[in-house]
Amino acid sequence: MNNDVLRCRYQKTFRFALTIAFVILGVGCATHEKQAAGPPLMQAERRLARAEKATLSIEEQAAEYLAVAKISAGEIGGSRTAVSANSDQAFALYNRAVTDLATDLPALFRQQNNAGALALRDEQTGETSQLQIESGKPGEYQPTSFQQILKAASINTKGLDEDVTRTGVGGAVVGVQQHVPRPRVEPLKGYRVPATAVVDFPKSSRASSAYVCLIRVK
Secondary structure (H helix, E strand, O other), X not given: OHHXXXXXXXXXXXXXXXXXXXXXXXXXXXXXHHXXXXXXXXXXXXXXXXXXXXXXXXXXXXXXXXXXXXXXXXXXXXXXXXXXXXXXHHHHHHHHHHHHHHHHHHHHHHHOOOOOEEEEEOOOOOOEEEEEEOOOOOOEEOHHHOOEEEEHHHOOOOOXXXXXXXXXXXXXXXXXXOOOOOOOOOOOOOEEEEEEEEEEOOOOOOXXXXXXXXXXXX
16 A cells, blocks of 8 residues: 555656656757847857858858848848947948958859859858849949958058048958069059948849949048
């Protein structure tokens, strides 16, 4: 009789403990999913940080930069009619992603034989975007004319007469032009041209496309 009572109590205790364990597990999973999702800008910032540090192919890295720029541009577009607490973060993230993308352009052109459009696949969504190269318009540089595109923040400005970087939309970059053979008047490191990199995502386009251009700095 005593054994039956003990067995009954043990079974009840076991079922209760099992129920609590499932509840805790469920709450933990829900919390993890909520944290994993997070606001769009937080996700985008994490993706950008990983892409900047991870060892990826040039296409994979550029695709991540383009995806982050698109998310940020969407947040900026959604806050045009109202003051948003995230607008500053969106602008900063967009500029950073566009700057990173611009520095990859020369290597991408060389790999894809200077194609006018670059196909970049977002590994998270599976979407392939066509990055169109805008150039030839007044006030724009031809990106393929640069052997390198550097982040303006990485340039040693010591000895320069004027700092032409400005606060606003777009990535501050410096295009490097070098000629082979090098003319006598050309600096050893080539000519360095300041520019603003901008990526536009037209809403009217049916296909998933984006346009990148390098604007002259006046």
